[in-house]
Amino acid sequence: MKMNTLESEDSKSSDFSSTDEISLLVIILDTNPGQRILRDNPRTLTQCVDSVIAFANSHLMQKSQNKLVVMACHSKTSEFIYPNSDKPLDVRQVDGQYEIFTLVERTIKRNLAKMIAAESTALCNESLLAGAISMALCYIHRIQKTKPVGCKLNSRILVVTGSGDSAFQYMSYMNVFFTAQKQNVVIDVCALDQHLSLLQQGCDITSGLYLKIPQLQGLLQYLLWVFLPEPPIRPKLVLPPPVKVDYRAACFCHREMVDVGYVCSVCLSIFCKFSPICTTCHTVFKIPGPLAVKSKKKKMKL
């Protein structure tokens, strides 16, 4: 049990030598019942949760210093479902299984059931993924501050989602991606249902991997093959070839993806149509039209 409580570590610091490296994996699982794959077949959630638990345990199995955090993301809230914030569950060995694995499975399932029971009946198909990533970054930042001196923390975030990425969260996405890049946190994304262009940009910015899985039935296999190896090992493996990243931005006025737009020269806000006043920083621009005015004058003389 002690293995996963990173915070209460006064006795723990002696266990770390100066060359110790901790790999912290934060898994964000989108459990929003409004996403299409879950609306079509609610049982898909069980399959996704089981695959993620097996994947999480594989991460813990690799090295005893490996750490795990699991978060569930909904349309209105995101929560940490592993480890338990209060007292860890009391788990005894079952069928010879390592107690930590049993603890991971039971804690995740229990907290997830609690969270789903508290969910209101109104379905919303947008998940707060940007918010969940920022919570994960705050957690990683805290662990970074409290870790024993001399040990290195490698952190990464894996987002497993079937929702689409909404341009409404464009600003929040960009803020978390660049914060992650600054903190050296890798963001990996496993898309279950649709292509996610904003999250793909995040993977590219933080040198993570983006994969839209071709078959949901093979989720665990894709997780183990693509996302289990640590980022430093990945260049040695043959992974899915990188795809071209769609770097389109969303306009701040309608939150729609634009190919060509107007950028405020002061605050770099993006707009799909020209507006004389920037709605973000309130800078006033001259209306572009000396040519138009000239031609009008000429016409009047004629």
Ligand SMILES: [Zn+2]
């Ligand atoms: Zn617009």
Ligand SMILES: [Zn+2]
């Ligand atoms: Zn501006």
